[in-house]
Amino acid sequence: MREKKTFFISTSIPYVNARPHLGHALEFVQADIIARYKRLLNEDVFFLSGTDDNALKNVRAAEAAGEPVADYVNKNAENFRSLLRDLTISNDDFIRTSTDRRHIAGVEKLWNSCKKEDIYKKKYKGFYCVGCEEFKTEKILVSGECPEHLGVKLEEIEEENYFFKLSNYKDQIEKVIVSGELQIIPEIRKNETLAFIKGGLEDFSISRSKERAHGWGIPVPGDESQMIYVWFDALSNYITALGYAENSEKFTNYWQEGDERVHVIGKGVNRFHTIYWPAILLSAGIRLPSKVFIHGYVTIGGEKMSKSIGNVVDPNDLIKEYGPETVRHFLAQHTHPFNDTDLTIGRFRAVYGGDLVDGLGNLVARIMQLAQTHLSTKVQDLTAPELQKEYTEGFKSYRIDQVSDHVFREIRKVDSEIDHKKPFSVVKDDPEEGKRIISDLVKNLYHISYLLVPFMPETSKKITDAIIANKKPENLFPRKD
């Protein structure tokens, strides 16, 4: 028996054809908050992030930029890595699918570990758009042409690829989802997945010809003419990062014998995580993830962020102007964890001014000023608060927004308490009573800083440090005009 529960959590690995946008930041922050909460509960957490370097879109973007693919991918992967750092994301590891040996070895092992009858060669025929370098389903075509490359004739191409026999796993996957062995959050995504399964599952291709992949990616073991296609490759990062290839202790600890295995993903990749990925794992005799948490998107002015609309928000700009803690707070409390949330810069500013400048920042200033002036030493016997139901239950249901809202309610309560108890007046007539009130306020502030640990780790630490030093800190969130 291990002394601590283990908790594995991952972000999806984005493809790196461009700089990260605010949607990526949302996923990183959500996963980080959960990871930090679990650490607060003293669980043994392994938090993984990384990049999907091998996607064909990367190749295309690199060629469009006139750069070698490896250089282009390295540069963008670094942008993602630095965004994680700038948002103070506490990932324990960062895997890259092109440069990490453990990944390449792991993918090969996973391919070879799938049941022989589940991987087979089949001719695939489809309409190929040379603009996108992708097969298009007839459904999305606009008068027989690719909607993104109108006027360009589609080619009907036939190619032989490896396929995965998804149809073999229909019943098993349905069963684990219904039973909750594989939990899908929220319910609406679970229903979508089940509806999809009900409609019947077709086998999916897991390789591309080497030419079409432009020689980029991981070759199919034993068949150099084919490259492993993105899904089989990318999804496997969750276990290859843990050392699946050499069957490491980490892999055993966090995955095969782990207590919880959670993937945080966007709604666009639901199917791949709740159907394809479990099927591959079942075929290879590997344990399934226990939870898939599916978030919505950040929209800008009601529209999806896209380069063509020109409304892409670079999280780095927001971080530069407002600081990482503000971005974290906004994404945590003012986006719905499951649904799409619209962002306007006005709303962002209002949250900064209201919650952080006038709310948290001001509360810290008023309490610590009182403490610094009237208390001769720092407050003794500071203890962690008992976590309230709103906090723990909120986390259990992944309503990060509601948990954060609860914390900010506590902040308002303390503000109200100061006004009612008037320590600044009491201390003049009855110094002992005044000091008692002030040290209680400091204890309340300490509790708040504790509750903030998952959300705003830096701010939490600054508050704690100020309490220990018994000194009013610099303005945590300066007013902006």
Added chain:
RNA sequence: GCCGGUGUAGUUCAAUGGUAGAACGAAGGACUCAUAAGCCUUAAACAGUGGUCCGAUUCCACUCACCGGCACCA
């Protein structure tokens, strides 16, 4: 087209078979420890129609509006 969801104060969201809560915004007030912050008070809403029920915002049906999914999109 098929399947699923949503429609609550100006805005973003919550709850509930029996006085509908909060935040932001708005109006007023008392205070001064604080980042001209904070506190207190007030105004303000159940998409529409019909049904079940003693009673519906809550359950059901329909209408309207919006959103999501419907296979190779991290």
